[in-house]
Amino acid sequence: MAERIASSNSVNYTYRAPAVTRSTSLLLPRSSSLSPKCHLSSRSVHLSASRSFVSPLSNRSLTGACKLSQQRRATGSTTVICAASDPVQLKGAKEDIKELLKSTYCHPILVRLGWHDAGTYDKNIEEWPQRGGANGSLRFEAELKHGANAGLINALKLIQPIKDKYPGVTYADLFQLASATAIEEAGGPKIPMKYGRVDVTGPEQCPPEGKLPDAGPPSPAQHLRDVFYRMGLDDKDIVALSGAHTLGRSRPERSGWGKPETKYTKDGPGAPGGQSWTAQWLKFDNSYFRDIKEKRDEDLLVLPTDAALFDDPSFKVYAEKYAENQEAFFKDYAEAHAKLSNLGALFDPPEGISIDDEAKAPTPEPFVAAKYSSGEKDLSNTMKQKLRAEYEAIGGSPNKPLKSNYFLNIIIVIAGLAILTSLLGS
Numbered sequence: 051m052a053e054r055i056a057s058s059n060s061v062n063y064t065y066r067a068p069a070v071t072r073s074t075s076l077l078l079p080r081s082s083s084l085s086p087k088c089h090l091s092s093r094s095v096h097l098s099a100s101r102s103f104v105s106p107l108s109n110r111s112l113t114g115a116c117k118l119s120q121q122r123r124a125t126g127s128t129t130v131i132c133a134a135s136d137p138v139q140l141k142g143a144k145e146d147i148k149e150l151l152k153s154t155y156c157h158p159i160l161v162r163l164g165w166h167d168a169g170t171y172d173k174n175i176e177e178w179p180q181r182g183g184a185n186g187s188l189r190f191e192a193e194l195k196h197g198a199n200a201g202l203i204n205a206l207k208l209i210q211p212i213k214d215k216y217p218g219v220t221y222a223d224l225f226q227l228a229s230a231t232a233i234e235e236a237g238g239p240k241i242p243m244k245y246g247r248v249d250v251t252g253p254e255q256c257p258p259e260g261k262l263p264d265a266g267p268p269s270p271a272q273h274l275r276d277v278f279y280r281m282g283l284d285d286k287d288i289v290a291l292s293g294a295h296t297l298g299r300s301r302p303e304r305s306g307w308g309k310p311e312t313k314y315t316k317d318g319p320g321a322p323g324g325q326s327w328t329a330q331w332l333k334f335d336n337s338y339f340r341d342i343k344e345k346r347d348e349d350l351l352v353l354p355t356d357a358a359l360f361d362d363p364s365f366k367v368y369a370e371k372y373a374e375n376q377e378a379f380f381k382d383y384a385e386a387h388a389k390l391s392n393l394g395a396l397f398d399p400p401e402g403i404s405i406d407d408e409a410k411a412p413t414p415e416p417f418v419a420a421k422y423s424s425g426e427k428d429l430s431n432t433m434k435q436k437l438r439a440e441y442e443a444i445g446g447s448p449n450k451p452l453k454s455n456y457f458l459n460i461i462i463v464i465a466g467l468a469i470l471t472s473l474l475g476s
């Protein structure tokens with residue numbers, strides 16, 4: 051399975067040049083003809099291919115979007131902007147993930163998939179991909195068989211058809227897109243995501259085993275700090291991110307933790323069994339914090355690392371706050387999740403890609419009436435004075451609207467006079 055996934059690794063390049071030069075055609079994939087996915091215009095070239103590229107410049111196989119970008123920049127012949135993922139395909143993939151969630155209730159495992167790809171990051175290592183993080187390495191069998199990743203092959207199986215349908219989206223982006231979409235679709239906050247993560251290309255680029263946290267270490271709070279500080283995250287992030295356990299279940303046959311089934315999990319939805327942290331384990335809310343605090347329900351799971359959030363004085367401040375205030379939890383969770391999803395990632399373009407239409411929509415210009423006027427000259431000063439005098443004669447001013455009862459008063463006076471005249475006349 052993993053082999054198949056690894057070999058279907060694909061590359062999507064979007065690059066723009068002031069003019070299409072002779073070297074553009076040399077960059078087509080080996081044995082490739084222009085497919086419907088490849089659009090050529092005088093200003094841009096968009097290539098999608100599922101083969102590695104042979105660079106005419108280096109005569110080496112190029113499999114990473116950034117490599118191509120760097121090679122092309124190095125020539126100095128054209129300006130190249132290269133994107134790891136195609137924004138249109140990212141949006142399509144997001145819609146398909148929503149459908150997948152509706153039919154399989156796989157929200158929790160997709161969140162775990164994204165977290166385990168990103169959570170291997172080591173801030174003390176500068177080089178990519180040696181530093182680990184959100185780089186799609188979790189698709190390789192070498193990493194999937196790490197003890198901490200038990201069961202995640204199922205997440206990959208669910209998501210692979212979407213990857214096949216959208217080859218212009220990297221695995222690294224797809225994992226993070228799936229996780230953020232799952233949180234949002236489960237009722238959680240909107241995560242301020244960006245995309246454009248470059249994929250690692252081979253299992254030799256996977257991180258070593260042992261980067262993710264253990265659930266039952268000798269000193270849980272210290273262990274959490276060791277692991278999350280290594281990622282560059284802080285106490286607030288640790289507590290907020292642990293709140294993702296509001297979703298999902300632990301299965302003894304995977305992680306060794308949890309009961310085989312409980313009253314909350316015996317009927318699914320999805321594959322039945324396991325022990326959840328919360329009663330409604332497909333709903334993202336702050337019940338994880340409330341339930342750990344109460345520790346009342348034997349059917350709900352509390353790992354030693356979960357309990358540490360209320361035992362450690364610094365963690366406790368946040369855990370108590372989130373148990374009380376769901377809005378505060380959502381805000382901190384969204385920030386921490388976005389941070390987590392970017393860890394170690396190499397973005398191409400470096401600033402990332404937004405697929406958030408609202409975020410990208412230009413702010414409407416304030417309406418300036420003068421902009422739409424015919425450009426006629428302003429009124430002369432004499433005319434302005436005349437108008438002012440006329441307004442003032444009836445108790446108004448050009449700058450102030452007339453008081454609403456002014457005309458009413460005139461009408462009353464006229465009516466009064468008319469009645470008086472008719473009385474006198476008769």
Ligand code: HEM
Nearest residue numbers: 158159161162165263264265291294298299300301304305
């Ligand atoms: C703080 C340290 C953490 C530890 C020790 C830990 C440990 C675990 C364990 C043991 C499981 C059960 C896996 C299984 O048996 O299938 C699990 C599941 C899960 N974890 Fe964590 N985790 C941690 C942090 C996180 C973070 C940061 C996230 C996300 C941001 C997360 C999201 C999840 C989810 C959603 C599940 C449920 C998966 C499912 O139902 O298939 N965890 N975690």
